[in-house]
Amino acid sequence: MARFLLLHGAWHGGWCWSAVAERLSRAGHSVSAPDLPGLGADAGNLTPDIGLETHLAFALTELDRLGGAILCGHSYGGMPARGLVDRRPDLIEGLMLIEALWPGDGEAAFDLVPKAFQDLFRGRAEAEGEGWRMPPPDVAQFAIADAALAADIAARLTDHPLKTFEDPLRLSGPARLPGPRSFVIAADRDPQPYAATAAALSQQGWTIKHHPGGHEMMMTQPGLVAEALLEVAADSMSDTERKTDAQRA
Structure with a gap:
């Protein structure tokens, strides 16, 4: 049995993983898809002081509770995911990102998105979010082909704390990545905002997968995402077996 920790992106909640989690659970695996503080079902507790470290500390507690997991981050969820890999690499059994941010030391989310998005999000926070809340964006930018699904997602998004996008992530040293x-990157977004990230990670030995489904692939293609996660889990098990055999030899 594999354990999975699924981290949602900005404006979302654990609800966005429900179809993926159902498939993984049905296959006999353990799945945690929590709401990050101030988001999802916890949106009523959103405050100006919730920052990246708040989300990272919460995710670390969940990872410790699980005792290790295959980690998956979507979009902004790549920020706390990167922190988990840095602080507890011993508990990361495999890693998958879905169109996610992947910062270096000292980089904030705003350092990794186009300036037009920075200006838009900050401007809307100032005009509509008391200077600290970022209202949800237009879901049209997520390239969701199913209009009904796009409308459902738009209705469920909640304000996101600006501070989480401004806080830099501090890393302890060189990347210690799981095997x-x-x-995963959408093949049907043009322009593709994560193309440069995918190219850089490819150079670092990551497997890059191009699939249709837009930015919300865990909802537009839940079967595909679940299958990709199971592949990471199978590869992780193979790595563990190879290491065990090597130690015995």
């Missing part, structure tokens, strides 16, 4: 790791 099996993959980056």
Whole structure:
């Protein structure tokens, strides 16, 4: 049995993983898809002081509770995911990102998105979010082909704390990455905002997977995402078996 920790992106909640989690659970695996503080079902507790470290500390507690997991981050969820890999690499059994941010030391989310998005999000926070809340964006930018699904997602998004995008992530040293790791990128977004990230990670030995489904692939293609996660889990198990055999030899 594999354990999975699924981290949602900005404006989302654990609800976005429900179809993926159902498939993984049905296959006999353990799945945690929590709401990050101030988001999802916890949106009523959103405050100006919730920052990246708040989300990272919460995710670390969940990872410790699980005792290790295959880690998956979507979009902004790549920020706390990167922190988990840095602080507890011993508990990361495999890694998958879905169109996610992947910062270097000292980089904030705003350092990794186009300036037009920075200006838009900050401007809307100032005009509509008391200077600290970023209202949800237009879901049209997520390239969701199913209009009904796009409307449902738009209705469920909640404000996101601006501070999480401004806080830099501090890393302790060189990257210590788990063996099996993959980056899933939408083949039907043009322009593709994560193309440079995918190219850089490919150079670092990541497996890059191109699939249709837009930015919300865990909802538009839940079967495909679940299958990709199971592949990471299988690769992780193979790595563990190879290491065990080597130690015995």
